Amino acid sequence: QLQLQESGPGLVKPSETLSLTCTVSGGSISSRSYYWGWIRQPPGKGREWIGSIFYSGRTYYSPSLKSRVTILVDTSKNQFSLKLSSVTAADTAVYYCAREIGGHSGYFDLWGRGTLVTVSS
Amino acid sequence: DIVMTQSPDSLAVSLGERATINCKSSQSVLYSSNNKNYLAWYQQKPGQPPKLLIYWASTRESGVPDRFSGSGSGTDFTLTISSLQAEDVSLYYCQQYYSTPLTFGGGTKVEIK
Numbered sequence: 001q002l003q004l005q006e007s008g009p010g011l012v013k014p015s016e017t018l019s020l021t022c023t024v025s026g027g028s029i030s031s032r033s034y035y036w037g038w039i040r041q042p043p044g045k046g047r048e049w050i051g052s053i054f055y056s057g058r059t060y061y062s063p064s065l066k067s068r069v070t071i072l073v074d075t076s077k078n079q080f081s082l083k084l085s086s087v088t089a090a091d092t093a094v095y096y097c098a099r100e101i102g103g104h105s106g107y108f109d110l111w112g113r114g115t116l117v118t119v120s121s
Numbered sequence: 122d123i124v125m126t127q128s129p130d131s132l133a134v135s136l137g138e139r140a141t142i143n144c145k146s147s148q149s150v151l152y153s154s155n156n157k158n159y160l161a162w163y164q165q166k167p168g169q170p171p172k173l174l175i176y177w178a179s180t181r182e183s184g185v186p187d188r189f190s191g192s193g194s195g196t197d198f199t200l201t202i203s204s205l206q207a208e209d210v211s212l213y214y215c216q217q218y219y220s221t222p223l224t225f226g227g228g229t230k231v232e233i234k
Contacts, residue, residue, distance in 0.1 A: 037223075039225075046214075046225055046226070046227045046228065047214065047216075047225040048225075049221075049222055049223040049224065049225070060221060062221070062222040062223075063222060064222070096170065096171070098171075101176075102159075102218055104221075105159070105218050105219070105220060105221050105223065106218050106223075107161035107173065107176050107216060107218050108161075108163075108171070108173065108216075109173045109176075109182065110173075111170035111171045111172075112170060113169070113170050114170060
């Protein structure tokens with residue numbers, strides 16, 4: 001069955017750019033039925049949606065992060081990625097990738113296991 | 122942004138008893154044109170990814186035991202576990218997808234009494 005797996009550095013220095021990749025296996029990222037999203041959870045805090053992307057490259061982002069976020073898709077590799085610039089300690093979180101149903105503004109039916117990213121010098 | 126507020130933060134229920142979790146949205150998530158509530162429920166166990174339980178406020182995801190049910194409309198929603206099993210010990214949280222940014226409740230921890 002379809003699986004998602006996050007990958008990327010677990011430690012990022014303040015002011016640098018956080019980069020994560022989500023690899024989709026067992027299915028195609030090019031389905032017209034789904035968006036693909038990033039969600040994070042800082043330690044001891046609630047979950048925060050970051051943004052989502054369609055296989056065509058259409059994106060929508062959380063307004064609170066929009067100025068620092070870029071989500072890209074690579075259909076040839078069945079991957080999508082997250083870049084978050086100018087990070088601070090407040091960006092320390094477990095980052096999840098997930099499959100989103102419902103088009104623009106949906107719910108998430110499959111999730112990756114998550115990866116902890118710590119922002120520290 | 123739509124703020125999702127869950128209650129209680131945690132609850133302890135005896136095996137076989139009913140567990141009830143509440144989720145309240147700061148504005149209605151009922152879309153009048155299709156009469157659907159844009160509300161989902163998830164379960165997350167330690168070290169595991171979140172699992173979708175319920176969408177459209179009351180539609181159970183394939184494979185989810187029927188002891189899990191969702192109800193409510195507008196701004197007030199409930200996730201009910203009709204007969205708590207040991208494997209249901211987990212964190213549960215709601216999410217609205219009526220509008221962006223997509224937002225989540227803070228979570229409710231369910232334990233065995």
